[in-house]
Amino acid sequence: MDLFDSNAAERANLPRNMIENSMFEEEPDVVDLAKDSSTFPAFPTLDPDEVAYEPRSSRLLVRGLGENDMDDDEEDCESSARLLGMSFMNRSSSNRSNSSPYARQSSPRSCSRPSTRTMVACLLVLVLVASLIMVMYLLPGCTFTKAGCPKPNKTAPFEPVYPNSTSGEPFPWAELRLPRSIRPLGYDLTLTPDLDNMTFTGRTVIEMSVLHSTKRIVLHAANINIIKATFKLGDGKADDVHVLEYKPHQQIAIKMKEELKAGQQCVLTFDYSANLSHTYDGFYNSSYTDKDGNKRVLAATQFEPLSARKAFPCFDEPSFKATFLIKINRKPNYMTLSNMPQAKTTTLSNSLMQDEFEKTNVNMSTYLVAFIVANFTRVNSTDPGTMVSVYSVPEKKEQTRFALDTASKLLTFYNKFFEIEYPLKKLDLVAIPDFLAGAMENWGLITFRETTLLLGNNSSSLEKQVVASVIAHELAHQWFGNLVTMSWWNDLWLNEGFATYMEFMSLQEILPSLDTGNLFLSVRFRAMDKDALNSSHPVSTEVNTPEQVEEMFDSVSYEKGASILLMLNASLPKEFKKGIIQYLKTFRGLNTETEDLWNSLTQVSTTRQNISEMMNSWTSQKGFPLVNVSRKGDQVTLSQEPFLLTSDNTTKKSRLWTIPITYVNDSCSLAPECSQMFTLKSKSENLKVPESVKWLKLNYKSTGFYVVDYGNDGWNALIEALSTNISVLTPEDRASLIHNIFALSRLGRVPFEQVLHLLNSMSNETETSPVREALLQLNSVHGLLDKRQESGLVARMKTYILTHFGSLMNNQSWGEEQSLSKQELRSALVSTACTLNEESCVANATSLFKQYSDSNFTITIPGDLQQAVFTVAAQSDDGWKSLLNLYTTTTYDAEKRKMLKGLASTQDPRRIAWILKAGLNGDIIQTQELPLIINTVCNGFAGYLFAWDFIQVNWDRLIDKFPLGSFAIQSIIKSTTSQFSTQAHLDQVQAFFSSLKQRGSQMRSVREALETIRLNKRWMESNLQAFGKWL
């Protein structure tokens, strides 16, 4: 999935809550059993019924209802396992799966400093225990579970506690994760959507195989009304069965009279009805107004992560892969699409048509299933072997050409790069008029927002960059995610980090003119900003509840994931590509965990370097290192510590990373050959450089995920070198110095004075990435001062920015600009100048809008200037009205979005109130745009308190539209709170979110918001004087 607004500088971020991550630091993974299995890693042969899956990267036993939900036998087994301790569990590993909840019980306490007597006693106990173990272990089938263990003496029977189902009967399962005893093999779905009444009926036939003897079948279903269910064992006859439902876990269950035996096959059939969803997930309805002003409706799906269960009963976890045969009944005036090509169409007796799609030729996770009922038109091209099509509403057919060309090029590129052909016969890319995410990688049927797929004839290269990036991301998922899928959402980064990395990598290869390098650099800086918070989380982290799963879709999974892959590629370029091909080939069609990737890379490493060891330090602990450099003559000492803006008891413990450090110096600093490598594994190590070296710059081109502090002398040497000649470093290195020094200033390591010294030394800077980084940082300080109503300092900051960048701003032309990098630079400069009300900028923008309006909106405003022009226009009464009029009539969505941002930037309080409401109501402005509106309103002075008030008043409606923890909610919380820096606002935010309880108080984004406000407060309070003195 692409988060869209998360792209570039606006990426949504945010964190959440959970079992603290520091616990991952203490203990290495236990021996892993299933990971080398190339058969079916998700369903190891001895996996017990009662045991819910537990990700390997977690070490706690997490159960739905704590220990109470264990059967007596299980309890007994657990005691055994405790007694045996880890070493035994490792020894028995050939029979144990990675899903055993006992894998990470800590070792039993041993007899420390024993007397002889206690030693003898201990020895006796040990012998006794060992004998017991041998007996139990050698008993056939004993896996220390209910199914496998011998019956214990029931002196104190332990009653399992099961929750009550909707009907009041006990529901036979208490975990959030499904039992592993049944595996779905294939689904046969027939759906009949009624777009007049916004309902649908369905029939789902699930063919299953029994892996372990069991008396229950538990699967997912949510918001559907099951009318009838039947069960058939083997070739027997289908009997009606009673379906129990436990709504809090979105599960249904069937209790069997007879125990199902391992190896048996069975079939469950459900007939059901439901409403089409009015939100953006499940099988949902969407509408648009066509060119004749008629409202047209359609229905589409968005299942990732947990919403397939809202369209059909299913085993809705990524490791339950199966085949799908899909049939959709529709009225003759609609068309349908699904993952596979259409096989046939038949006319039904009720005047409906039935479209049947080919059965999938691959096993697929439920979250990748998709279907659409609409009136779309298509353009297509046949790539060797694969039909590529782009679908849109008919009036936007002309806007699909760029997407079609780009998708075809990317498909050819990925086929070759991964050395595995795209496995399906067709690939559809569909622009959906109402779509919350940027895009969704459903196998063979990728869905997009209109803005991320469609482009007008006059679109700018910046708009092309957005579309190409999203297509590149989604196509990469067809391999990373669809072909090889993470076993559970804790490793979402295996999907998203890779797709994000591949999106930049592939476009640099096939569309270098789109210059995605600058974008990727700023993405890495923003990922570090977020990961510097204590509320961040490890890339690979434990998740259980739906809210936690939703929260994984954040910048850590996407952008930090991509950043550490870039770092790995930069330090091991030969192994990297080979390793990922090996990984894809080994695990195609299967599910994986992070360790599987590192193992594949280690296997191809010619130097036999232990890549697991190095990379685990980046995926299993949150945050990133701060590398301190100190130098005495030819001796350079490099030391590392966690870069943490907030430290508390959980973070004080020392954490180490294996850091592939690169460095250049004054004798050679620009070409890639200049970069030397040093691996810092311990807390501190020494490095020798020639005494004549004047300065060192670490992290060449900022490909490593760490911040560097050069110490006073080191910074001064760099500042001096840059004052003489800015070109001694690459633009990426200059941008990274700016990013790092601001980060160090927030950390309190470097005084703000030094930040300004560095910026002053770069007064001749004209390159895009350093200028953009400097503007972003300065604008953020300006924003904080503005919201604190420090008007004197705000004015001085404005003067500083305009003095520093004024000549560069004035040098910008207002005509068409070809180079994308120059467009990016101009866009950043002009937006800043106009936002600060710089006279000539406002005059130019006003005159350009007037020309536009006088031409009856026929002349073209250069794409990179449109935002600034619309924003300036929206500040006047007439401008706002004509922009709103234009917004409601325009069909080109990229432009429309910029108009909307312009409208939301108004400083008129009544209009702010109106636009927030309109975004929530969804009539004139689609609700999918609400996070963008809120973000824009919050950037202005007039609206940020309104927006804060608005989300408090409308919280329940917001979480009805956007699921708790989702990236939309993350973005809304961040936008409304991240510019507060006073105790009063901190108290307000804390009070509001804690009052929400189940409705959001536990979200990671809430913790991040509170931490950010505290940090803002600290930074502002300790620097207000310095700002006064130095600005």
Ligand SMILES: [Zn+2]
């Ligand atoms: Zn994605």
